[in-house]
Amino acid sequence: MEPSRGIENRYYALTLIQYMKLKDLINTTEHWFYTNNCSSWVSEVVKKLYKTEVDADDWFGIETPRELSGSIWLLERKEPTSVDNPKVIVWRSTRRGYRRVK
Numbered sequence: 001m002e003p004s005r006g007i008e009n010r011y012y013a014l015t016l017i018q019y020m021k022l023k024d025l026i027n028t029t030e031h032w033f034y035t036n037n038c039s040s041w042v043s044e045v046v047k048k049l050y051k052t053e054v055d056a057d058d059w060f061g062i063e064t065p066r067e068l069s070g071s072i073w074l075l076e077r078k079e080p081t082s083v084d085n086p087k088v089i090v091w092r093s094t095r096r097g098y099r100r101v102k
Contacts (some may be wrong), residue, residue: 003063006069006072007069008069008070008072008073008076009072009081009082009089010054010072010075010076010081010087010100011026011082011085011086012046012049012050012081012086012087012088012089013086013087013088013089014049018050022045022047022049025045025048025049029043030056034062035061035062035063037063038062038065039056039063039064039065039067039068040056040063042054042056042068043055043056043068045061051089052069052089054068054072054075055068055071055083056068057069
């Protein structure tokens with residue numbers, strides 16, 4: 001039986017707008033290829049929702065679960081998260097684009 005959680009985990013808090021956008025992303029049909037796989041999907045979702053990078057790029061620009069896992073491991077060493085203590089990232093719209101709110 002598979003574990004209920006991955007080996008490496010990272011938790012992010014969702015605003016209502018981010019939650020609605022995530023639902024849209026989940027319900028969007030994806031066409032999977034070697035260069036567009038589950039790892040690249042996760043990396044892109046985090047980028048779209050939080051404008052931050054969770055690197056999944058391995059050799060030759062192909063995203064892999066191994067690289068994604070290593071990236072999450074590094075992020076967790078710097079700033080651990082949990083279900084009870086998720087990473088909170090909020091962006092505010094400005095005239096020049098977006099700025100990160102601390």
